Amino acid sequence: MNTSITHDSPGNLFVVAAPSGAGKSSLVKALLELDAKLAVSVSHTTRAPRGQEQDGREYWFVSEADFRAKIAHDDFLEWAQVHGNLYGTSKAAIEARLAHGEDVVLEIDYQGALQVKKLFPAATLIFILPPSWDELRLRLQRRGDTQADVIETRMANARTEVAQARHFDFVVVNALFETALFDLKAIVHAQRLKYAAQLRHRSAVFQALNLC
């Protein structure tokens, strides 16, 4: 897969994954409201819109034929089949932002997250865990936009997904929302400082001044 994103892209890439219903969209939305330097990438999907979702806001909703044409054109940074539908992050959605120094967050599943890490090892992978299986089911039910059989599929898939958390850089338990949001903010802040230090370390000026 060709991509122009490199270790030296000035923006930071954050990847947030979680089993469906754990609260990743709610957390990322709250994080974006607090952090003007962060932008979320809008994925493409073949799933039908849910509830009040709008094309171009939550997702780009496309047919399977269109999605497969994009795969053939190598338009995706990553893509995966999740709960029976196709989802992907288009390169166009994030490359320009990263190149301009904006930080980007991807809300994607673990398969996509691991693909991104292979292509871009500097990406920070964060896995959100629900406090329990019962609470996960309750959150999916309370959200009220997912059919009972789909909830069961998502609960079954959640076991496989949670087993992948060990490959991530950070794990956040979303029990109390404000605590999880605080953890997420702290991770983003710490990673920015880390990569800023690494970039400075590489800069010729820094070396010339003998500061590293």
Ligand SMILES: Nc1ncnc2c1ncn2[C@@H]1O[C@H](COP(=O)(O)OP(=O)(O)OP(=O)(O)O)[C@@H](O)[C@H]1O
């Ligand atoms: N800490 C929390 N305590 C209680 N409810 C929560 C918490 N975090 C999120 N929720 C609620 O749980 C439901 C699922 O959250 P959300 O839609 O953000 O999950 P998600 O991981 O993005 O799911 P999906 O992958 O299906 O989009 C929502 O109704 C949300 O308001």
Ligand SMILES: Nc1nc2c(ncn2[C@@H]2O[C@H](COP(=O)(O)O)[C@@H](O)[C@H]2O)c(=O)[nH]1
């Ligand atoms: N690999 C990718 N996974 C994605 C992407 N966008 C969303 N997702 C994941 O799909 C499931 C289900 O989402 P839902 O909106 O139908 O509830 C969830 O885990 C998302 O994170 C993507 O671009 N690539």
